[in-house]
Amino acid sequence: METAIPTTIVITGASSGIGRALAERVASHNTHLVLVARGEKALSSIVALCRQKGAVVSPVVADVAIAEDVERVGVAASALTGAIDVWVNNAGVFQHGAVDTITPDKFARIIAVNTLGTVYGSQVAIRQFKQQSSGSHLINVASALGAVPLPYASAYVTSKYAVRGFTASVRQELKLEKHQNIAVSTVMPATIDTPIYQHAATTIHQPTKPLPPVYSVDKAVDTIIQVMDKPQDEVYVGGVGLMTKLYGISPKSAETIMAKYAKRAIFQSYDGRKHEDRSGNLFVSRSEGKVSGGWKHSSDQLKQFAKLGAVVGSIGIWLLFRRKERV
Numbered sequence: 001m002e003t004a005i006p007t008t009i010v011i012t013g014a015s016s017g018i019g020r021a022l023a024e025r026v027a028s029h030n031t032h033l034v035l036v037a038r039g040e041k042a043l044s045s046i047v048a049l050c051r052q053k054g055a056v057v058s059p060v061v062a063d064v065a066i067a068e069d070v071e072r073v074g075v076a077a078s079a080l081t082g083a084i085d086v087w088v089n090n091a092g093v094f095q096h097g098a099v100d101t102i103t104p105d106k107f108a109r110i111i112a113v114n115t116l117g118t119v120y121g122s123q124v125a126i127r128q129f130k131q132q133s134s135g136s137h138l139i140n141v142a143s144a145l146g147a148v149p150l151p152y153a154s155a156y157v158t159s160k161y162a163v164r165g166f167t168a169s170v171r172q173e174l175k176l177e178k179h180q181n182i183a184v185s186t187v188m189p190a191t192i193d194t195p196i197y198q199h200a201a202t203t204i205h206q207p208t209k210p211l212p213p214v215y216s217v218d219k220a221v222d223t224i225i226q227v228m229d230k231p232q233d234e235v236y237v238g239g240v241g242l243m244t245k246l247y248g249i250s251p252k253s254a255e256t257i258m259a260k261y262a263k264r265a266i267f268q269s270y271d272g273r274k275h276e277d278r279s280g281n282l283f284v285s286r287s288e289g290k291v292s293g294g295w296k297h298s299s300d301q302l303k304q305f306a307k308l309g310a311v312v313g314s315i316g317i318w319l320l321f322r323r324k325e326r327v
């Protein structure tokens with residue numbers, strides 16, 4: 001689908017995965033990009049790629065969990081053309097581990113990067129947007145796990161539920177203040193094949209893998225680009241509709257099904273090696289400038305997911321009928 005790419009775009013978390021692929025896709029002779037990450041080397045490689053495609057690029061080495069760093073991003077963005085068209089808060093970190101095994105500093109750090117990083121970015125963006133007469137757009141990348149919980153990822157789930165609620169609140173505020181020219185969208189991807197799972201912190205002493213089905217980065221980027229063109233309050237990437245619907249109808253059943261499915265699907269069989277706790281990229285960048293994490297995509301796993309879909313669907317229908325019978 002042809003979409004009109006806006007001119008000045010800020011992308012946080014541009015050195016790896018979704019942010020990197022998005023930067024490469026939107027880069028052209030017409031775009032001014034502000035690309036943000038902590039890892040200088042991985043950031044410079046995407047900056048070079050985008051410049052080759054004709055974009056004017058301002059790299060900003062910054063930690064989104066530090067408000068002053070995010071202010072610098074805003075200054076760099078405003079300096080490019082005087083206006084910011086789109087600001088994408090995409091930087092994020094992931095964690096696997098039982099709630100009682102995550103140290104307070106790691107739990108706090110996940111909230112600081114994922115939630116506060118989005119808050120600081122949104123504040124700087126909206127302050128600038130309010131001064132502009134041209135249309136502008138805040139896009140916050142939350143997660144499907146901001147709508148349906150996953151076990152052994154409590155800090156991440158907490159951070160993404162917060163991003164979703166925060167973004168909706170901002171949207172309400174701007175509507176009340178009649179800022180019709182400022183759009184606010186939340187993008188909620190299901191599992192995407194990026195290096196986030198290799199970068200993740202973990203306290204699980206065995207190998208883990210992402211929750212299937214796994215979708216391509218292209219699918220996430222396609223959605224973000226479509227949203228840039230036509231803002232949407234909330235949009236999912238990947239097939240999570242059934243589970244979110246069931247969660248709306250019967251949270252208890254959805255929690256149980258998701259928990260059992262996740263436990264089976266996430267833990268890889270024990271490989272005989274001792275796996276230590278690791279803090280992954282929570283405190284330092286581990287980005288190697290990759291887009292894919294090398295995980296199998298959904299087409300390979302569709303059969304497995306279809307089975308889950310059939311079970312979830314049947315339970316959902318059964319619950320609906322039970323509810324109707326009671327009315």
Ligand SMILES: NC(=O)c1ccc[n+]([C@@H]2O[C@H](COP(=O)([O-])OP(=O)(O)OC[C@H]3O[C@@H](n4cnc5c(N)ncnc54)[C@H](OP(=O)(O)O)[C@@H]3O)[C@@H](O)[C@H]2O)c1
Nearest residue numbers: 013015016017018038039063064091092191192194196285
């Ligand atoms: N992949 C999935 O399955 C999935 C599903 C749902 C939602 N998401 C969300 O999508 C977003 C992108 O994730 P991804 O999968 O592309 O992960 P990724 O490949 O690990 O990339 C994460 C990006 O965020 C940056 N980053 C991390 N901490 C940062 C910090 N404190 N300050 C600045 N930048 C920071 C990283 O660069 P540096 O380390 O160099 O700073 C990197 O560029 C995240 O918000 C994630 O939660 C991903």
